[in-house]
Amino acid sequence: MSLWVDKYRPKSLSLLDYHKDQANQLKNLVKQGDFPHLLVYGPSGAGKKTRVTCLLKELYGSGVEKLRMESVPITTPSGKKLDIKTISSNYHIEVNPSDAGIYDRCVVMELVKNAAQTHQLDPTGQRDFKVVVLTEVDSLSVDAQHALRRTMEKYVSTCRLILISNSTSRVIPAIRSRCLGVRVAAPNQDQIISILQMACKKEGLTLPVELAKKIVEKSERNLRLAFLMCESCKVQETPLKEKQEPILPQWQVFLKDTARSIMHEQSPKQLMEVRGRLYELLSHNIPIQIIFKGLLKELVSNCDIKLKAAVVEEAAFFEHRVHQGSKGIFHLEAFVAKFMCIYKKFMEDSVIDMF
């Protein structure tokens, strides 16, 4: 019994539901025997990983589906020992270098280089090269990216890299110029609806269009999220009804309430209360970027356009600070305090104007 997300994941390039032209192009790519380094980018839940697994299957056949987990010990130059989890088959190896934190450069140097330097054991195998899949490349440090550059060129005869990232802004130009970029856009509304309906049909359920639309709206074009919501709707009530409301994750509701309480009152006392709520969110492992985005969306709703611009500017400023520092809560709180200050001043000014 697996989740629907995994159960209905397409297994080969020809079974993909959307971006079919791209799938065909990838097929052509595989057919020609040769293969460049790939940089697959797109928003989360758009199917980047699915495409990569399909591509690997197209390359090597069903052999790539025999996966094994390994943990590889790595020693950093300073003598620290790390264990890195890798998922590999006979033909490929998948690593998330950002697991190693600031030591990601060592992972790239040791692991990727080792994999790249060794030849394929079986010379009669279909391909001369192995594939190294690196996920979350956008959180790779600049040092590690530099380390990749020459490795990519030098061992091109034995190894191809597939880099997966959410955006190319953080990938240095030197890497971008060595890769074939594959953009995976999020599926649009109709595509999600038809995919969900197909899955429901196979489960022996009918999905009303109204409900499907609601799910799409709530999931923000994230197919994975849409699938999870759809399944939770099924658990909530079968058969599915039109009027049913897809459940939002609890933290989203919580975040909205937090924003509302900030709008309600601006005082040091309120700030203390908000702080408790923010801690609560952080302790549930909600990424700070998402908290910022959620707060901003709610907070600007009641402002005039000049004020909006000011608030957005502050949000962008403090969110950037988060990445420079190590403790996110300071910057979140600073943003809330700053907002309260701007907002209160604005309200007082408008009251004065009235008289």
Next chain:
Amino acid sequence: MHSFLKTGKLGPASGAGPSGDKQAKGQKRGNRPTPWVEKYRPRTVDDVVEQGDVVEVLRQCLSGADLPNLLLYGPPGTGKTSTILAAARQLFGDMYRDRILELNASDERGIQVIRDKVKSFSQLSASGIRPDGKPCPAFKIVILDEADSMTHAAQAALRRTMERQTRTTRFCLVCNYVSRIIEPLTSRCTKFRFKPLGEEKIIERLKFISSEENVNISSDALHSLIDAAGGDLRRAITCLQSCARLKSKDDASEISTDDVVEVMGVIPNRWIDGLMNVCEEYDYYKVTEYLDQFIMEGYSAGQLLEQLHLKIVMCVTISDKHKATICEKLAVCAHRLQEGASEYLQLSDLCCTLMLCLRQ
């Protein structure tokens, strides 16, 4: 005794087996499709496109003059690494492997490595004759590729080594940003700047490659490819090859501008124009909605900033003062994005500035 000798003789015969295999393997490797970037890397110094000064110096060195320590810098894809590798290959011929120490950012290059590996390599003296009797320069070359990612301590450790071993070793530093190399090192080297390649040169090269590889590309597509590559020949060649590969072999259609735009990750102009229009409407919600859509399409924010910058600078309806404000914001956002800030927030910040500026 005889049999012993016989077995002894058999040794080399059986030893020939693997070497024969190796040859076969080598042949196979020859047939193996290689990336065009590697295939069309310049083999000799004379093949290098443009970059007159450096080529002249290296050519003189090939005909017997002394070679200074070199510092090659310039934007990516202008042929820095290719030039020095080609020169080294020409200088040393078969002994190429023994005479070159190539270290790049993927190797450990801390201060310890400079002290041990580089120093001991540079202390060995080299003879001035090749094994086949031809004369060759009596020095070795240490190539430090991507030298701008070396630590300052490691660079400092190089200083004295560089001077002491001039008799036996030349250093060649290759980097993108000369400002990241410490002053004492730059003053010890002859600096050569690699210019971004001119349009005609890239066209010439690309046309040559496409005729060699039987690729059909329309001249419009070629021009948009070059615009997007911005003087980076490697990027242009990679893109050309990617476009060619994405087409199936039986389908002999031309590579169109759309293919190029998709492969290069350039954002289609309609998105940029759309963004400007939405900002002019002065409605925050429309703007955020547009941004959401934009991010969902998977385009990169960094690329958007670049293209928007061009658009803003060229725009005639915006006053200079507002252009300055917008460009400042662009710079701030680009910097923050590079450090990993959220795309959505930075872009909304930028759009707010745009809205206010376009309104006035």
